[in-house]
Amino acid sequence: MKHHRSLFAVAMIVLIMMVSTACGASNAETPKNHADGTDEGTDSKQRVVQTLKGDVSIPVDPKRAIGLSVVYPEFLYALGVTPVAVQNYHAEFPSYLEEAMKDTLKMGIAQTPDFEKILASQPDLIIAPDWWANKDYDQLSKIAPTVLLPQRENWRDELRDIAEVLDRSDKAEEVIANLQVKEKEAKEKLHSLVGDETVLYMMIMAKEIVIYGENIDRGSFIHKTLGLKPIKEFPQNERSLSISLEKIPQYNPDHIILQLDDDSSLVKNRYEELVSSPLWKNMTAVKKNQVHMMGGKEWFSLGMSPLADLYAIEDVVRAFEQNKK
Secondary structure (H helix, E strand, C coil): CHHHHHHHHHHHHHHHHHHHHHHHHHHHHCCCECCCCCECCCCCCEEEEEECCEEEEEECCCCCEEECCCCHHHHHHHCCCCCCEECCCCCCCCHHHHCCCCCCEECCCCCCCCHHHHHHCCCCEEEEEHHHHHHHHHHHHHHCCEEEECCCCCHHHHHHHHHHHHCCHHHHHHHHHHHHHHHHHHHHHHHHHHCCCEEEEEEECCCCEEEECCCCHHHHHHHHHCCCECCCCCCCCCCEEEECHHHHHHCCCCEEEEEECCCCHHHHHHHHHHHCCHHHHCCHHHHCCCEEEECHHHHCCCCCCHHHHHHHHHHHHHHHHHHHC
8 A cells, every 4th residue: 555655656657747737838928018019029029000091000021911913022032031832824934033932832713703712822822903802802811811903004112002002112213223223224234225216016915916106104114114116107105006917017016025815726826927027027127037026924013013124124235236246
């Protein structure tokens, strides 16, 4: 019996020590609440931002952000945040995002978000344009804190809006300023290469051929930002024009920037039809070998994103430099 009592006593002492240790550890790990609502020893620091839906509490340093719109992921990445999931128009990312977003989930694009994939991505912040996601706000905000932002005419204001949410306004201004330097350098370089020679920006699409003027994002980038002279025949009150193959000779520039909308068979067939036509072969730019193939998915967000614009600047300068060699 003595032996059993001794074992019992030892067991009780061990049990008491275990309970005491557990309590001590528990007390040591319990976060202390600060006056600003954050918890010491956790990553749950929050800040309140004003949104179109009222005040929303979001993480100070979001780790799993989602930008709902085709261009918002580019804004996030430009600000130093790699999104965990994105909406995508093309099957693959443009080359300037390929490596950075190799682990980012592609959700495709549709009028209604893929709530299952968004939920599975475990976001800690969702940022979306109001014009697109207002109807889905209640469902999105049940998944993660959701911030809706107003529609803007200029991508720079969109970038600033997102930067304000992330408390990275200085970074947004840095991105904008750096791009301005690149634009100025490119404009000067291109002027030295082509001077007053005219340039037409044309896109081959599945059902039409489109040419762009100065009053649309893409055309403005080519003609205003980079200073490439437009043809005088383009109507000044038009943003873009859909033209037939027969009408192409009416627009006869010194240079053509030619883009295929995608790599589908329909687009490729229309392109082949174009370049095999005598009308095309008789154009000044074609005769001078001054047709510059550009774009694809890399130019999808042209005029709407600093990353796309930076890529296009390098693309255009490189093409015109090679043409002059």
